[in-house]
Amino acid sequence: MQELKGAMKSRDLLKSTAIRSVLSEVYAADKAASGAAPPSAVVGILRKAAARRTDAAAEFRKASREELAAKELQEAAILQSFLPPLLPEADIDRVLKDVLASPSVSEAIAKGPPQKALGQVFKAFYAQVDKSSVDPELVRRRTQALLAHA
Structure with missing residues (x-):
């Protein structure tokens, strides 16, 4: 939440939008779990969201839309910064x-x-x-x- 507050205060629209979109998915998972979703589910949501953005960037590149691809890759990088490292x-x-x-x-x-x-x-x-x-x-x-x- 501190990251979201910081992004909103600095008027970083890209970062705040990326964080809010994932938070909405986390809140939906919380409701489905009738309480707080387990941390592994939250990490899974983050990984899937980052992967979706990376896939979208590839599709935008195929369509010669570099500006949209760059935006998606930036959002993916923001989300990946919240993820723990993968097991080697x-x-x-x-x-x-x-x-x-x-x-x-x-x-x-x-x-x-x-x-x-x-x-x-x-x-x-x-x-x-x-x-x-x-x-x-x-x-x-x-x-x-x-x-x-x-």
Whole structure:
């Protein structure tokens, strides 16, 4: 809220608009949760909002609208400044190797093709790691790479 107040006092329309749009999504999540949304949900909302703006910037570039693309990228940068850093790839690999070594997952991998065990691997991984602290696409790619070597 301090960032929003500061943006409003300095008449930074871009920053205040970006923060307000995400706050409205957070308030909607609070209502849906019948109380305060968990912090991981708020981080997820922020990540999705930043990703939407990055995607919109790419579309504006395709349409040769550089000024609108620049605005969307600025908003994405503002939102990303509120996000905690993502878990590094080395830490993701370490957790995935532990998950793959667990008896239930290794048994599922031994029974059939390793790709069929993806669901169990993801379930065990996200039981240990908060989904909002990782890039799901990176987790998927690393899991498939590790399963290919299994």
